[in-house]
Amino acid sequence: MHRRTLIAAALPLALGLCGRVLAQEKTAMEKIRANGVLKIALYKDNQPYSDGTLSHMTGLDVSLAEALAKALQLSPSFLPFDAGENMGDDLRNMVWKGHYLGYGPADVMLHVPVDKYFMGENRQAFIFAPYVREHLVALYNPKALGPVSSPEDLAGKKITVEQGTGAASAMMGYQGGLLRDTVSLYKNGMDAAKAVLNGKADAAFVSLAQAEAAIFDLKLDRKDWAFAKLSMPGVPPNGWPLGMAVKADNQELATLLDNALDTLRSSGQLLAIFKAHGLTLAAP
Numbered sequence: 001m002h003r004r005t006l007i008a009a010a011l012p013l014a015l016g017l018c019g020r021v022l023a024q025e026k027t028a029m030e031k032i033r034a035n036g037v038l039k040i041a042l043y044k045d046n047q048p049y050s051d052g053t054l055s056h057m058t059g060l061d062v063s064l065a066e067a068l069a070k071a072l073q074l075s076p077s078f079l080p081f082d083a084g085e086n087m088g089d090d091l092r093n094m095v096w097k098g099h100y101l102g103y104g105p106a107d108v109m110l111h112v113p114v115d116k117y118f119m120g121e122n123r124q125a126f127i128f129a130p131y132v133r134e135h136l137v138a139l140y141n142p143k144a145l146g147p148v149s150s151p152e153d154l155a156g157k158k159i160t161v162e163q164g165t166g167a168a169s170a171m172m173g174y175q176g177g178l179l180r181d182t183v184s185l186y187k188n189g190m191d192a193a194k195a196v197l198n199g200k201a202d203a204a205f206v207s208l209a210q211a212e213a214a215i216f217d218l219k220l221d222r223k224d225w226a227f228a229k230l231s232m233p234g235v236p237p238n239g240w241p242l243g244m245a246v247k248a249d250n251q252e253l254a255t256l257l258d259n260a261l262d263t264l265r266s267s268g269q270l271l272a273i274f275k276a277h278g279l280t281l282a283a284p
Contacts, residue, residue, distance in 0.1 A: 029252040032107055038074040040065040041094035041106035044082050047190045048213030048277055049111055054080055060209075060277045061110045064131065067269060068108075071260035079106045087113065088122055096124040096247045107246065107253060114243040114284070125245045129258045130284030131270065132209075135239025136167050137227040139193050139211040140203040148203065148228040151179060157202035159183045160192035167205045170234045190214045197225075205230070209279050216278025241284035 032038060042050040042061055050059040057078050069076035081104070084090050093099040094109050114130040138148055148154065151174050161168040163185040172180050184201065186192040189210030195201040197218055204211065208227060215222050231237065246254050264270040274281040 027252065028107075028247070028250040029256070032074065032253065036075055037077045038065075038069040038072060038108065039077050039079055039106040040069070041079045041081060041104065041109035043111055044080045045188065046083075046111065047188055048209055048279065050080070052080070054078065060273065060279060063273045063276065064264075064270075065110060067264055067273065068257055068260050071263060072256055079104060087118065091122050091125045091245055095245050105247065107250070108257060109245045111242055112245040114241040124248050126248045126251065126254050127245045128243055128254050129261050130241035130243040131261060131265075132274075133239045133241050133282040133284045134207050134209060135229065135282075136170075136205060136235055137208050137211055138203045138205050138230055139196055139214075140226055140228070141196070141224070142226040143224075145202055145226075148226070148230075151175070151230050151232055154179060154182075154203055157182060158200075160186055160195045160201045160204040160206075162186055162189040162192050162206060162210075165189070166234060167207075170232045171205050173234075174232055190217070194218065208282070212279050213277065239282075243284070 026034065042057060042059075042065065045051060046059070046061075048059055049061040050057060052058045052062075057080060062078070065078070066076050079094065081090070081094055081099070084093060091109070091112070094104045094106050096105060098104040112127050114127055119127045138154065140148055145157070146153075151171075155178060159171060159179060159182055161171050161183060167189075168183075168185060171183055184192075184195070186195065189204075189206035190213055192201075192204045193206050193211045193214035194217075196204045197214055197220060211225075211227060212222065215225060229237075244254075244257060246257070261270070264273075271281050
């Protein structure tokens with residue numbers, strides 16, 4: 001038989017096999033459903049949002065992740081990870097590619113800034129569903145310090161910040177180092193806040209969530225403390241919204257999670273989760 005005749009005879013069979021293979025290929029969401037598990041990437045050492053070990057993660061993002069997975073009728077499985085040098089690295093490692101050490105990617109990552117520029121720079125991931133707006137505050141005792149409305153009001157005062165953060169850079173660099181000599185660095189923002197609550201410092205420049213969580217953890221009355229927003233270079237005046245990220249081609253999962261978040265919000269469950277952690281649900 002001529003070679004062309006053989007090819008023509010074999011082509012329908014090959015196309016049929018290919019069609020069956022394509023028909024059997026599951027979508028990303030179908031694979032998740034088949035496994036019955038939603039893999040969720042959460043930052044390590046990110047109190048009060050997520051902290052702990054693989055077997056015992058705690059924090060607001062943990063509670064939110066559990067609620068979202070339940071809404072999708074899936075079991076949550078956490079992938080805690082250390083923050084990379086930048087958020088782009090974190091999205092690559094935990095959302096759309098996987099870490100070079102062999103773990104990930106997850107199905108969804110929480111605590112992702114919902115920012116148009118950042119989204120444009122990371123198109124391999126789809127960022128969506130902001131669930132809270134975070135911002136930096138100066139936490140202090142108004143009875144001991146008086147009113148604070150600008151960084152200059154903290155001159156000569158003992159100030160605490162979380163090391164390696166934008167808050168630390170802003171405070172240390174303000175006005176050429178006006179406050180640098182009285183700034184102390186702490187491992188995390190909650191410890192920085194607790195130094196103020198325990199009377200070891202005058203003010204802490206931390207996130208509102210860190211300040212509130214520290215007060216809640218020490219069982220103090222929030223009304224006894226003040227939270228001042230300070231206008232400083234490098235500090236977003238309106239804070240920043242936090243949301244989720246999935247791989248760019250998994251729009252189906254994004255839609256389901258977005259709808260689940262809307263349900264949690266409208267039912268009051270999202271607010272209840274925040275209150276259970278002593279945090280304010282600031283509209284994103």
